[in-house]
Amino acid sequence: MTIYRERLWASPWVFISTALVIPASLLVFLPINLFVGVIVSIALYAACVVVLVATSPVIEVTNEHLSAGRATLPLAFAGEARGFEGEEATLERGQRLDARAWLLIRGWVSPVVTVQVNDANDPTPYWLVSTRRPGELIRALAEAKAQQLRS
16 A cells, blocks of 8 residues: 655756757757758657656655665665755755765755665665655655554
8 A cells, every 4th residue: 555655756947947958959950941940849858858757756655665766665674764854955965975875866856855774784874865745755654664563
């Protein structure tokens, strides 16, 4: 059963900034042919949008695991989760970052959550995950672990 699910869509400014491919491709193709230039610029922007949407990772908490993107962490190995926003989130992504940490961070999502990894065989000390709703993700992890303990 899914307790929490979030897709890290790109922010609107990312879609707007990728629209710069339109005038860039028009500059290249308009001297050749107006029709080709317009078609190519629309196709390139559409491809950019498809790539942004298709590569948006999903964060999901179920009764058994936390998954972020393609990685999955069984709840048995998920330790303490802590959320960070603002300047603290910037420090977690930068100066405080452990090089061994597993990362799913997106530049357009400022808040992050760290989840400690309690597995002696795993060299990864923690996961660092971007999320727009850190409080909800932490509550979902706590709820999932509580349900697992009751089972």
